[in-house]
Amino acid sequence: QKFMTELVLEAVSNYDLDGIQFDDHTSLPKTFGYDRYTLNLYRQETKREAPANPDNPDWVRWRANKITAFMTNLNKAVKQRKPNLIFSVSPNYYEFAYKQQLQDWLGWVRQGIVNELIVQVYRNDLEDFRAQISRPEIAEVKNKISTGIGILSGLRNNNIPMSQIYSQVIATQERSLGISFFYYKSLWGYGPESVSDRQRDLQYLFRNPAPRFAIRN
Template identity: 30%
Template sequence: MLDVVSGIIVSMRSQILIIVVLILSALTNTIEASAKPELRGCWVSGWGDGFLTPEQADETIRLAKLANLNTIFVQVRKVGDAYYRSSFEPRATNISAPDDYDPLAYIIEKAHAEGIKVHAWVNMFRVWTGSTPPSNQQHVALRFPGWISKRYDGNINASDGLFLDPGVPEVCDYTLNIVVDIVRNYNVDGVHLDYVRYAGRDYGYASAAVARFNEETNRCGIPAPNDPEWCKWRRDQVTSLVKRIYKAIKQEKPDIIVSAAVVCWGSSSDNFENTSPYLKVHQDWLSWLKMGYVDAVVPMNYKNESVVREAKWYRDWLDAFRRWRVERHIYNGLLFLADSDKVVRQIEACRHRNIAGIVGFTFNATDKRKSLVETLRKTVFSEFVNPPTMPWLASDISNNTQGCIFSKEKH
């Protein structure tokens, strides 16, 4: 009888030991999973408080560190203006500090001290918003009115502002020079391109752009907005500039990360050529990834988690990102302006699909920022991790792209 009891005790001990080992293994796996490299980014816009004074920048960095974010995308060009010492464009008028305050330089210094990466967020083609035109005579829209993109009917004002026309060669040279100027003069970890697209399918009708299209295609007249050859030509103009920017940046500083905030409006599709970026704004960002013209894209997957249709769209796009995965990275853009629990839910949906990271819009000083930080640090971002590595950055990019112009002249 004693032998039987002893056997039972030994068996129970063995089972308990197995259970303990399994629990420890599960905990270890959880810790390893949570410590997996992941881009945890935030956009900090020039439109609101966030870095317009040193005090704002200090608070933004403090909260980003508290939330265990590892990357800040700080807007240095909003609408043809500059939140840095620009060789080309006027200082932004809403900077609330004396002229000796350089927002970009300051936030780089403070963020790097906390181990946080800084990417210079540059609005590319959109250079103004609102119905009142810019008053500063040095603004690009006033200096070069022929560069402004027109609609098919001749109107120049898009629903979200004035856009420069990618089909005008001088526009692309000017925009490239702005980016290279930043890279040469600031210790940024990355350059983040935004509004690198047309305002809409009906845009791109600057006189110089149409004339160039006709010359290159041996055509005449004004092409219709849905003309296939005209649509492809406009997509090619955007892609060409992205390609040139990548080449120019890598020639200056090969380790700088080049990324782009890209469109993913509405519903997704199995075929990228049926999606909103490709059809509506001539932004072929999937090709940029495949061809190595960017290191990463951040689709702005801004969907309302409380609306059933939008919650489905959000996840459909995530599934598409997973299907379209190539060597280069896709990070998911989501709304930090939503309720914290919904932000967490959307981050978890990204992790479920092994998305390489997220970027939240926006991390400016809103009434929700502090509660969001507390939620993130107690749930999905409970510890700091580094962004994922990009092995290709060490490779030779000399044959990857071609074409680079840089001029110190302001045109």
């Protein structure tokens, strides 16, 4: 935690940044926490032994709260250096993030320590994609902070056709959500269509400018 905090503050202090984004890695797999230090800390704070089952609700909550405490302190340190810097997080959908990665991003938003949320929804099936971006926690968050959806635009070994990207962008725009692509190079380089065709379709999708949601302090 100390190393990550110092690294972030070095970047914030030495570079003219508009914001800093934390991927889904401000988390830990649910099977983590069985090291000696963490077990002793849990015993000290709760007067109980840590459950052998990593899915135990109290055990999940206790570990998630530790990550939340770190993110709260990190946000405070960043805002002391640059109060208007965008503190952004790009996690997985909430149920997975919390239960599998101990990442309570909904709690972070409710506590006011996140200025922007980009939820990774990397799905091929359109109905599954629509279901994920229509979840109640997405609706709640978008009324508080700038909220977008991460759309998979392709990987080196997984070409995504423009028709899939197009339909997911439309579904996202219909819900008044922002859009982020993973990742830039695959927008042009890893698709079945020509670069010019993909650029033309994207220009049409974003033909009207959309201002960034104002940060609410």
